[in-house]
Amino acid sequence: MQTNFTAEQLADPHVAESEAILRRCVHCGFCTATCPTYVTLGNELDSPRGRIYLIKDMLENGRAADSQVVTHLDRCLSCLACTTTCPSGVDYMHLIDNARVHVEKTYRRPLMDRFIRALLAGILPYPKRFRLALKAAQLGRPFAFVFAGFRSAKPLSAMLDLAPQSLAAASDAPRPRVTGEVKGRVAILSGCAQPVLDPRINEAAERLLTRFGVEIVRPQGEGCCGALVHHMGREEQALEFARRNVDAWIGEIESGGLDAIIITASGCGTTIKDYGHMLRLDPAYAQKAQRVSALAKDITEYLATLDLPKQDSRGLTVAYHSACSMQHGQKITLQPKALLRQAGFAVRDPAEGHLCCGSAGTYNILQPEISAQLKARKVKNIEATKADVIATGNIGCITQIGSGTDMPILHTVELLDWAYGGPKPEKLG
Known part of the structure; x- marks a missing residue:
């Protein structure tokens, strides 16, 4: 794709990165076949190719986002199916990330939209707040249909509908420990939403890893990976979460060493593996973030290196x-x-x-x-x-x-x- 950015525009590293990504797109349209929103809505502007045109026009002309651009960018799931399909290697993930930051900086959303996004950003990344919010949602669930009747309030209705009827309790059993030879040492991301919605997932991961000789540490200070706010265009908030986690893990790497940073939520894993890129412009964190990203492994990715024994059929x-x-x-x-x-x-x-x-x-x-x-x-x-x-x-x-x-x-x-x-x-x- 031909671009016409000025030298002054390209002095902004985010614009320069976006320009390089745009140039790789050859308009082939292979992405449309695997894009969930295009398959569902059939609108070219709700395909990666259509959004690329919108982003190019917005950034190249140096203008603020408008309601049309925001509508179609907001509909993008960031599922990245288009990156799997693209024969030209278009880095759509970082392009849509940059575009969302631009939207957040230049577009004033309607009041209810601003309220809901602020609510999500202020609650979901914080486990204590999230747990309280879910308990409140259980009381508010009967009123979900009221919000569903107002278009701008439908997200509130969806929020209540998605809230679980009850929360799984964390086990009161002592944390498992390696009893024999220690074959590895890892940290497991606690995260934000998952330990509230289902703490049994990380408990299962810890039991399984320790059973096969892997020691588990929980670095002080780590928390939300930043993915939730990152995909909402809240760049600074996302980077603060990233820096906090980098500090926690680097401290553990340098004191006791880590073979891997295990992630049991793949959405978090994608973001943590991208910390090196997200913090590349921060001289105090660029190198440390790259070290962290290099150690990040999905739980199945790490288990595949342990050569687990073959089991008999479970009939399931x-x-x-x-x-x-x-x-x-x-x-x-x-x-x-x-x-x-x-x-x-x-x-x-x-x-x-x-x-x-x-x-x-x-x-x-x-x-x-x-x-x-x-x-x-x-x-x-x-x-x-x-x-x-x-x-x-x-x-x-x-x-x-x-x-x-x-x-x-x-x-x-x-x-x-x-x-x-x-x-x-x-x-x-």
């Missing part, structure tokens, strides 16, 4: 849902399914596995109508497998898909923990 069929952040963001496609088969499960791939379930961080709240269509499509394809249970690697997908089906849905590591000596997951009865 698993429909594996590959989260977008796993297959498109991190390009991890084979390890989770191979681990499940090695553990004795039969694995089936749902049709249209490349399409997003509609969760995408806060997307199912901010874009509830499109999200609902994508969820229905995903659930239909998963249920068609006639599997006994669904496995996936992202808490957002678990919440989204679980709200649309009676099939039990678990994190992959919960099934693996059970197969290698852990307790049977409660959801399996």
Whole structure:
């Protein structure tokens, strides 16, 4: 794609990066076939190619975002299916990130939109606040239909609908410890939303890792990875979360050493693996962030290096849902399914596995109508497998898909923990 940015514009590193990305696009349109919003809405401007044109026009002309641009950029899930399909290697992830920062800086959203986004940014990344908000949501759930009647308030209705009826309690059992030879030392991201929605996921990961000789540390000070606010264009807030985590992990790396930083939520993993890029312009953090990103591993990515023993068949069929952040963001496609088969499960791939379930961080709240269509499509394809249970690697997908089906849905590591000596997951009865 030909561009016409001025030298003054290109002095801004974000604009310069965007210009280089734009130049790689050859208008081929391969991305449209795998874009969930284009497949759902059929509008060229709701495809990666259409959004690229909008972003180019906005940045090249140095103008503020307008309502049309914001509408179509907001509809992007950042699922990154287009990056898997693109034959030209267009770095759409960083282009849409830059565009969202520009939107946040130059566009004044309607009052209700500003309120909802501020609410999400001020609650979701903070576990204590999030837990209190979910308890409040349980009381407010009967009023969801009232908000649904007002277009601008539909995100509030979606928020109440998504809130779980009850929260899983963290185990009161002592933390597992390696009893034999220590074969590795890792940190596990606690995160923000996942330990509130389902603390059993990290508990399963810790049991499984320690069973195979991996020591686990919990660095003081780490928290939200920043993904939730990063995808809302709140750049400074996202970078502050990133810096805090980098400080926590670098301290552990330099004091006791780490073989990996384990992430059990693939949405967080995609962001943490990008810390080196996000903080590249910060001289105090650029190098440290690169070290952290190099150590970041999805739990299945790390388990695949441990050579777990083959187990007998468990007589259970698993429909594996590959989260977008796993297959498109991190390009991890084979390890989770191979681990499940090695553990004795039969694995089936749902049709249209490349399409997003509609969760995408806060997307199912901010874009509830499109999200609902994508969820229905995903659930239909998963249920068609006639599997006994669904496995996936992202808490957002678990919440989204679980709200649309009676099939039990678990994190992959919960099934693996059970197969290698852990307790049977409660959801399996």
